[in-house]
Amino acid sequence: MCSIKETPLANAAFWAARRGNLALLRLLLNSGRVDVDCRDSHGTTLLMVASYAGHIDCVRELVLQGADINLQRESGTTALFFAAQQGHNDVVRFLFEFGASTECRTKDGGTALLAASQYGHMQVVETLLKHGANIHDQLYDGATALFLAAQGGYLDVIRLLLSSGAKVNQPRQVMSACAERWAGRACCPGDGTTALLKAANKGYNDVIKELLKFSPTLGILKNGTSALHAAVLSGNIKTVALLLEAGADPALRNKANELPAELTKNERILRLLRSKEGHRKS
Incomplete structure (x- = not known):
């Protein structure tokens, strides 16, 4: 193993992989x-650099010259992870042809999916799923692929x-493998939030x-609130209306014993919530 700080030629190779200079x-x-x-x-390989940058010709050259596709950086990232993160679907497909694994995890539980x-x-997600990526992958803080996509x-x-097959109600909660890591923290990131609440x-x-x-x-979710409470707090009347039409209950109280209507001063949202409350009572 060599280091770019120790070997000028290796430094040049990293530059070439980063810039896509195949020759x-x-x-x-x-x-x-x-x-x-x-x-x-940091454990970064030439293949990781070329994959991150999306230089398919350099990726192909490195793989055909024997590069180990599934080597992991100190952080746990692989060439496949970098290509997936950056949306280089041609690189992702090529890496799979030579045995890329979807099971490698980063230190925070991240996977290519x-x-x-x-x-x-989307195209990369489709390719990953076709090659066996686990639809139920989670970060160690409990965030699923669906949660992350909803967040964006x-x-x-x-x-x-x-x-x-993603589970719509899968809450964001700490996986047992890392529960000890988060023990004692004032705010655990695995708070029971769902994709709907985030959206x-x-x-x-x-x-x-x-x-x-x-x-x-x-x-009400495990974190003590609901998607309707979140929508009211965000001040988006269209979101509030959408949830009410779907059956969200304006009389639900969160863990602080607050009604959704108590979380806003927006008159339009208040009228909408009260009209739904009146309709339910009638």
């Missing part, structure tokens, strides 16, 4: 003086994940409409 990269590799799996001080979902790369408002990704908070109404097709929970 220089090939020249350096063929010289026999640069290891194809050379790493920098989670990264692609978080950044809205990526409707096409959400449709694909739901049609592929309601952000005002992603098209996402909410899609999620509602799969009967998400409209009541």
Whole structure:
């Protein structure tokens, strides 16, 4: 293993992989003086650099010269993770042809599927699922691919994940493997939030409409609030109306014993909530 700080030729190889200079990269590799799996001080390989940048020709050259596709950086990231994160579907497909694994995890539990979902790369998500990526992957804080896609408002990704079996009501809660890591913290990130609550908070109404097709929970979640409370707090009247039409109860109280109407001074939202309350009572 060599370091770019120690070997000028390796430094040049990393530059070539980053810039997509295939001729220089090939020249350096063929010289026999640069290891194809050379790493920098963080464990980054030439293949990771080329995959992140989306230089498919350099990726192909490195793999054909024997680069180890599934090597992991200190953070746990792989060439596949970087390609998925950046949306380079041609690189992702090529890496799979040579045995890329979807099971490698980063230190926070990240996988290629989670990264692609978080950044809205629908074609990459589709490719990953076709090659065995686990639809139920979660970060160690409990965030699923569906949660991450909802957080970003990526409707096409959400449709694909739901049609592929993603659980609409899967809460964001800490996985047992890392429970000890979060023990004693004042605010645990695995707070029971769902994709619907996140979309309601952000005002992603098209996402909410899609999620509602799969009967998400409209009541109080484990974190003590509801999607309706979140929508009211966000001040988006269209989101509030959408949830009320779907059956959200304006009389629900959160863990602080607050009604949704008590969380806003927006007169339009208040009238909407009160009209629904009156309709329920009648």
